[in-house]
Amino acid sequence: MTRSKRQLQKHQTRQQIIEAALHQFAKDGLTVARTSDIATSANVSHGTVFSHFPTRELLLDTVIEEFGMRLAKRLHELVGDHCGMKDVLFAHIRGIREYEAFYTRLILEGRFLSESSRHSFIMIQSTISFHMIQIAEKEMKNNKICSQPVELLFNTWIGLIHHYLINGDLFAPDGSVLERYSEQLIDHYLNLIKGEY
Amino acid sequence: MTRSKRQLQKHQTRQQIIEAALHQFAKDGLTVARTSDIATSANVSHGTVFSHFPTRELLLDTVIEEFGMRLAKRLHELVGDHCGMKDVLFAHIRGIREYEAFYTRLILEGRFLSESSRHSFIMIQSTISFHMIQIAEKEMKNNKICSQPVELLFNTWIGLIHHYLINGDLFAPDGSVLERYSEQLIDHYLNLIKGEY
Amino acid sequence: MTRSKRQLQKHQTRQQIIEAALHQFAKDGLTVARTSDIATSANVSHGTVFSHFPTRELLLDTVIEEFGMRLAKRLHELVGDHCGMKDVLFAHIRGIREYEAFYTRLILEGRFLSESSRHSFIMIQSTISFHMIQIAEKEMKNNKICSQPVELLFNTWIGLIHHYLINGDLFAPDGSVLERYSEQLIDHYLNLIKGEY
Amino acid sequence: MTRSKRQLQKHQTRQQIIEAALHQFAKDGLTVARTSDIATSANVSHGTVFSHFPTRELLLDTVIEEFGMRLAKRLHELVGDHCGMKDVLFAHIRGIREYEAFYTRLILEGRFLSESSRHSFIMIQSTISFHMIQIAEKEMKNNKICSQPVELLFNTWIGLIHHYLINGDLFAPDGSVLERYSEQLIDHYLNLIKGEY
DNA sequence: CATGAATGAGATTTCATTCAT
DNA sequence: GATGAATGAAATCTCATTCAT
Numbered sequence: 001m002t003r004s005k006r007q008l009q010k011h012q013t014r015q016q017i018i019e020a021a022l023h024q025f026a027k028d029g030l031t032v033a034r035t036s037d038i039a040t041s042a043n044v045s046h047g048t049v050f051s052h053f054p055t056r057e058l059l060l061d062t063v064i065e066e067f068g069m070r071l072a073k074r075l076h077e078l079v080g081d082h083c084g085m086k087d088v089l090f091a092h093i094r095g096i097r098e099y100e101a102f103y104t105r106l107i108l109e110g111r112f113l114s115e116s117s118r119h120s121f122i123m124i125q126s127t128i129s130f131h132m133i134q135i136a137e138k139e140m141k142n143n144k145i146c147s148q149p150v151e152l153l154f155n156t157w158i159g160l161i162h163h164y165l166i167n168g169d170l171f172a173p174d175g176s177v178l179e180r181y182s183e184q185l186i187d188h189y190l191n192l193i194k195g196e197y
Numbered sequence: 198m199t200r201s202k203r204q205l206q207k208h209q210t211r212q213q214i215i216e217a218a219l220h221q222f223a224k225d226g227l228t229v230a231r232t233s234d235i236a237t238s239a240n241v242s243h244g245t246v247f248s249h250f251p252t253r254e255l256l257l258d259t260v261i262e263e264f265g266m267r268l269a270k271r272l273h274e275l276v277g278d279h280c281g282m283k284d285v286l287f288a289h290i291r292g293i294r295e296y297e298a299f300y301t302r303l304i305l306e307g308r309f310l311s312e313s314s315r316h317s318f319i320m321i322q323s324t325i326s327f328h329m330i331q332i333a334e335k336e337m338k339n340n341k342i343c344s345q346p347v348e349l350l351f352n353t354w355i356g357l358i359h360h361y362l363i364n365g366d367l368f369a370p371d372g373s374v375l376e377r378y379s380e381q382l383i384d385h386y387l388n389l390i391k392g393e394y
Numbered sequence: 395m396t397r398s399k400r401q402l403q404k405h406q407t408r409q410q411i412i413e414a415a416l417h418q419f420a421k422d423g424l425t426v427a428r429t430s431d432i433a434t435s436a437n438v439s440h441g442t443v444f445s446h447f448p449t450r451e452l453l454l455d456t457v458i459e460e461f462g463m464r465l466a467k468r469l470h471e472l473v474g475d476h477c478g479m480k481d482v483l484f485a486h487i488r489g490i491r492e493y494e495a496f497y498t499r500l501i502l503e504g505r506f507l508s509e510s511s512r513h514s515f516i517m518i519q520s521t522i523s524f525h526m527i528q529i530a531e532k533e534m535k536n537n538k539i540c541s542q543p544v545e546l547l548f549n550t551w552i553g554l555i556h557h558y559l560i561n562g563d564l565f566a567p568d569g570s571v572l573e574r575y576s577e578q579l580i581d582h583y584l585n586l587i588k589g590e591y
Numbered sequence: 592m593t594r595s596k597r598q599l600q601k602h603q604t605r606q607q608i609i610e611a612a613l614h615q616f617a618k619d620g621l622t623v624a625r626t627s628d629i630a631t632s633a634n635v636s637h638g639t640v641f642s643h644f645p646t647r648e649l650l651l652d653t654v655i656e657e658f659g660m661r662l663a664k665r666l667h668e669l670v671g672d673h674c675g676m677k678d679v680l681f682a683h684i685r686g687i688r689e690y691e692a693f694y695t696r697l698i699l700e701g702r703f704l705s706e707s708s709r710h711s712f713i714m715i716q717s718t719i720s721f722h723m724i725q726i727a728e729k730e731m732k733n734n735k736i737c738s739q740p741v742e743l744l745f746n747t748w749i750g751l752i753h754h755y756l757i758n759g760d761l762f763a764p765d766g767s768v769l770e771r772y773s774e775q776l777i778d779h780y781l782n783l784i785k786g787e788y
Numbered sequence: 789c790a791t792g793a794a795t796g797a798g799a800t801t802t803c804a805t806t807c808a809t
Numbered sequence: 810g811a812t813g814a815a816t817g818a819a820a821t822c823t824c825a826t827t828c829a830t
Contacts (some may be wrong), residue, residue, distance in 0.1 A: 045796060052793090109305070193389065244812050248810065448826095558704065585739065638802085
């Protein structure tokens with residue numbers, strides 16, 4: 001029992017650091033955010049960060065992985081079995097919205113991260129594309145959406161969403177771009193890909 | 198005369214620095230490239246960089262502005278008067294391709310630059326959108342492309358292109374993504390937006 | 395009874411720490427070895443080290459003292475009553491050989507330790523010199539070794555041995571210098587100091 | 592000329608740093624001395640140290656090499672052509688005496704330095720042994736010193752000197768051990784190795 | 789008494805910027 | 810105007826030590 005309390009404490013600190021890092025990385029950038037700021041923001045000493053994560057890179061890896069897992073789980077919850085394309089797109093946006101800032105940083109800086117972080121990020125994208133492509137193929141058969149390469153279909157959507165996220169400060173200076181544009185973007189996208197009958 | 202010779206010399210050095218900076222910023226990133234590397238690459242001393250551009254930020258601003266002007270000029274040359282959507286898209290890609298690396302960096306890091314750099318970047322985007330939107334409106338009237346908000350039409354294209362550029366290392370590990378995918382992307386996009394008649 | 399059991403336990407832990415420290419200090423150096431490594435090597439927690447030895451310095455002091463006592467005892471066993479110079483030299487080397495690495499560290503770093511550690515180390519040297527000088531004086535009378543200041547006689551021997559220990563990596567890259575050179579060094583030394591008759 | 596003044600300045604700063612480092616390494620130890628203390632002691636900013644020597648290790652390498660060259664040069668000056676063993680020993684001690692503290696640190700810590708520093712140190716030792724062994728062989732032929740392996744002869748002397756240096760604080764608490772004991776040590780050593788005739 | 793998470797002082801290194809030449 | 814040596818403010822990471830459990 002004594003042990004479990006200590007373990008709990010440790011786990012809690014670890015989570016605090018991860019949460020603070022998630023916030024700081026989102027705010028200042030994956031490559032710019034300082035470990036000392038993360039420590040301050042997590043209400044622990046600077047040294048404590050390194051007692052949980054030997055290097056900054058390892059912390060970042062962990063944070064990205066954690067984010068990936070949360071997002072995957074959330075998407076899984078949101079994407080029901082019998083849903084159509086529209087539902088998937090909504091789920092996608094809702095899933096991302098909870099971590100909008102961090103996800104945007106990941107789009108921007110993901111390319112320059114360590115092998116393992118990069119891998120985590122690619123996994124995250126795969127999770128999203130998996131659902132979309134599955135639905136797309138089904139709806140193409142039904143002629144609900146017109147036949148075309150699923151890869152391009154997916155990339156068009158992702159590109160559109162990322163474009164709005166990346167330029168969030170222009171599209172929605174105060175607040176969430178996703179919140180503001182999700183409906184419009186989904187409608188537009190569905191209109192673009194809808195089948196002709 | 199002596200003075201004008203000096204001024205010429207000065208102007209030449211300035212251009213060397215800008216050129217070198219363009220190269221280094223593209224190669225190492227807008228926030229990461231070192232002023233000392235730029236100096237080396239420009240064949241001038243480190244100090245000289247600062248005698249032409251008081252701060253690193255000012256140099257970056259200048260480089261972005263310069264890039265913007267060149268791109269605008271190039272696009273103007275490439276986009277003829279009587280051209281259709283396809284021609285504009287091709288022109289767009291061809292214009293960007295000459296500075297693919299730098300342009301990609303701008304997409305990735307543009308948001309976090311100084312007010313004035315950010316402004317330059319936005320101007321660049323406007324130049325591109327101006328041509329596209331003009332054509333789009335014309336072709337919508339002709340029913341060549343289906344009627345829809347031009348803003349979204351433009352953003353879909355930009356998002357798609359940017360997505361490929363940002364993930365260039367995945368889509369085209371060795372070489373230019375634009376070279377490899379331009380045709381495919383243009384065809385796909387035109388197919389998406391084509392009018393139904 | 396319970397108390398005595400606890401005390402036993404405590405004493406045992408203390409000995410484990412001392413033993414581990416002896417090993418780590420020998421391996422990594424008196425000033426470099428980490429308390430956390432000592433803890434790990436002693437199969438106790440890092441904190442336990444400090445519950446037995448308030449500071450790292452005190453632990454080091456204790457270890458050196460312990461080493462001194464063991465060496466003194468060992469030398470006492472090895473040096474018989476009726477032995478000659480050769481026997482003493484052999485005993486000396488055999489005594490040291492058991493702790494070759496630690497002893498070497500002591501030669502190298504002993505000078506920069508705390509007062510008390512330094513004192514312990516000097517005591518160790520005295521133990522050795524005591525035996526040598528006693529024999530030397532006897533053998534000088536017998537003309538077995540030629541007459542000369544005992545202090546210098548002793549220092550010449552010590553210097554020679556220490557030189558080989560300090561440069562062990564050159565003289566015996568894999569293995570014990572003492573094992574490899576003891577005979578040769580003893581013969582050489584005896585030859586140098588032998589009486590002329 | 593302007594250039595030469597700047598170059599002179601730079602060279603001077605470099606020398607100041609080397610001199611300060613020589614002093615600090617001697618005082619605090621090759622592995623312990625702080626770059627910031629060296630900077631302070633050299634009257635330059637901390638950054639300046641790194642603008643001349645990219646890493647601490649490179650600075651140490653340079654200092655050791657510099658020391659080696661100075662010592663070699665000094666020994667060369669001191670060791671005449673027609674001198675005997677006694678002269679060589681005196682020269683050796685006089686050469687070392689000028690850098691007594693640094694040389695002592697080198698004995699103590701040389702083993703744990705980088706490959707190149709270690710190499711420099713070994714070169715230094717070789718310089719010394721070269722002279723001694725040459726003389727020794729000549730004097731053995733003359734029967735001035737008794738015949739024995741030159742390697743051991745050399746190591747006995749080196750060991751003796753190093754022993755006094757290492758324990759300088761005991762043998763000569765305030766001042767130079769070499770100054771105090773050189774004569775006595777040389778006499779003793781010569782006596783030990785003298786030929787029997 | 790043992791534990792081990794948390795602490796924080798300090799060490800090396802980087803790099804935009806300044807300024808004497 | 811050009812030069813490049815000097816500057817010094819960070820940033821990451823280490824480790825002896827403390828103290829709540």
